[in-house]
Amino acid sequence: MKRVLLIISGIAILLIIAAVSVPFFIPKSVYKAQIERAATNALQREVTLAGDVNISVFPRISASVQQVTVANPEGFATPNMIEAGELRGSVKWIP
Template identity: 40%
Template structure:
């Protein structure tokens, strides 16, 4: 019983360690590219993330990006549909483990 508790404690510490270190280990260019692509697919419009990008793992897996723009639909002019100081995209964790991106919050 004691070994099981120690193993569970070690597992919890490892999970928390990965959650804390993951944002620092993943290159921001990769995060930017994947986030823009997922947002474009979800919205059907061009999405540009020009500012700083932050990855948050806990309590929810999400990306926060500053200076975000969503392009207007074709035929509606050159002005962006939306401009945001900060954009937040939260993704479901289980589909991500299966290499699928499912946006929970935008």
């Protein structure tokens, strides 16, 4: 019984370490491209991320993006609907 608990604990610790370290191994350009594509599709406007993208998984899953612009449709007086210095979002691990 003790051996089974040690094995399960070891597997749980390895999974936690993997979850925390994965964002460090994936280039930030991958996140940036996916966020731009998803935001452009959702808003039906061109979204540009000119700054850095930061991803964190502990203590909650979060992302922050700097220098974000959302384009206006053609015919508007200004080229951008939104110009933000930084956008942040996060999700708790457990509600």
